[in-house]
Amino acid sequence: MASTSPPLKDELDIVIPTIRNLDFLEMWRPFFQPYHLIIVQDGDPSKSIMVPEGFDYELYNRNDINKILGPRASCISFKDSACRCFGYMISKKKYIYTIDDDCFVAKDPSGKDINALEQHIKNLLCPSTPFFFNTLYEPFRDGADFVRGYPFSLREGVPTAASHGLWLNIPDYDAPTQLVKPLERNTRYVDTVLTIPKGTLFPMCGMNLAFDRDLIGPAMYFGLMGDGQPIGRYDDMWAGWCCKVICDHLGLGIKTGLPYIYHSKASNPFVNLKKEYKGIFWQEEIIPFFQTLTLSKESTSVQKCYIELARLVKEKLGTIDPYFLKLSEAMVTWIEAWDELNPPTKHSSK
């Protein structure tokens, strides 16, 4: 990153689900303009999205998705920001950064604008350490290292598949917490990045998230949400649970912490409650399912892992609600569509 060219300029796409806010891209212009944007419109295809001058972008609405995927478009959510995962699939780049349009540039404690994308790239290009906890957190940062007692055999680390960034101002709370604490704001800047240990699940938020498509892309499916579905706001959670168990199985890492964005507005807690309420009790069974599942040795690629996971979802979660049978089928359809748009190369290990 010594050159003046922005890091990974030709290897990263920024995926944004709809842009309802004209200020959004203006605010990010210094950081995003060098990169290619993929905008996935989540609602009415007849409405047009305004993109300010100077940005290099492609835009997909529902009609485009239907045209490109044909019957397989059924796996892409409609009228929900979960549709963003179509952008992950259509991209041809190695890295993806995805961000919501109500997320603005945050300031670090010194008052300087945070270049979120640059920090995500640092996180992704640096190994993860999921097998043992380092008490000084990210051992590869300037001024840090592995502490006494950290096994030397584990210091090389493993490739980082995803970088989960955080939010100042409006925290990412569920509807009940939003209702109970309407005034709570996150003002604490925690200056750290850490690897989420192997075997530990976490709530992955899609607001400020980067990942390596080559390493984990096919598992970054945001499920069936929104129009015609019984739940919403679990799209990124679903992807997070799936990605984490697959990363654990394949020996890949996921980091969380820096960078922060400024989350400008809370979504409506009453609307959210309606979207979430089934998820809130379903997750009490889904999470033990993910915590205890074992993928087979034969699942040696992300695609194979994901297909195995789809089968387990059908077998073990189908009893909760027929929704999970539909989701299991959509997971398979997603992989078929992914492979169609991303045919295996000679380098791929599928």
Next chain:
Amino acid sequence: MASTSPPLKDELDIVIPTIRNLDFLEMWRPFFQPYHLIIVQDGDPSKSIMVPEGFDYELYNRNDINKILGPRASCISFKDSACRCFGYMISKKKYIYTIDDDCFVAKDPSGKDINALEQHIKNLLCPSTPFFFNTLYEPFRDGADFVRGYPFSLREGVPTAASHGLWLNIPDYDAPTQLVKPLERNTRYVDTVLTIPKGTLFPMCGMNLAFDRDLIGPAMYFGLMGDGQPIGRYDDMWAGWCCKVICDHLGLGIKTGLPYIYHSKASNPFVNLKKEYKGIFWQEEIIPFFQTLTLSKESTSVQKCYIELARLVKEKLGTIDPYFLKLSEAMVTWIEAWDELNPPTKHSSK
């Protein structure tokens, strides 16, 4: 903690292994003076330790330990700060804070002196959340909570057994890292506390550590180090591995992060290398042992867990070096000595 009396004044002992530095207690006076100190002298019993006026303390040297424990004194290390664990055993309080005499009061980013003990007490009195990772870290801090997607059934948390604090200035590095990076200083104040997830081991440093004796005390054994032993500087690591697997088994939590102390001087890396070198390769086998062991359902108390662990150490680590056979015996002796000094009460679940 609304009263003006220092928190847990009558329920906490501060355990210090020798005090070579007269400034040490003077610097901590505002914070430590209200508490009772237990000083365990690690070297020549004929040398005297100067304790400034105004402190309430008891001091034990090797002769005292021999007198109190008789033949069981063999489990307490000599000429090594590992002897501090005698203080954990002789204490009658519920909580212990232990600190090294080269650790001074650190300043937070605003320049204010950090009351390390107060933060440890906060950590200990607040539940831990080892079963799922909260991306905003400690959910019980002011201005924080559980994020969207955190299962509600896990939000009550579990009791916190230990609080592991960190160090500004000289980081706790092993001898090889000290030799490679002699000038590295830790200047990053990471404003967070987090629960180390279930199933994840960490390198527990004894420099700045607090714990609940009732919950985990009998597992806080610092092993056989120093005089007559083949290794040193693995006392706290050993205790950390044992405590973590026992906490995981019994459903208890361990936190790490705040508070920071200021670690004033690095120990000599050449001396450290001599103490550590066997540990550095032994740990490559010891850590997989701890990562994969399972304690039985019958081990329902810390003592029972520790006795089972001693048996497993003998069986599985005895092949590495005869040292582990001796250590296994010392672990049993430690529990016998603990139970002699801390006879079970009607409330105890042994």
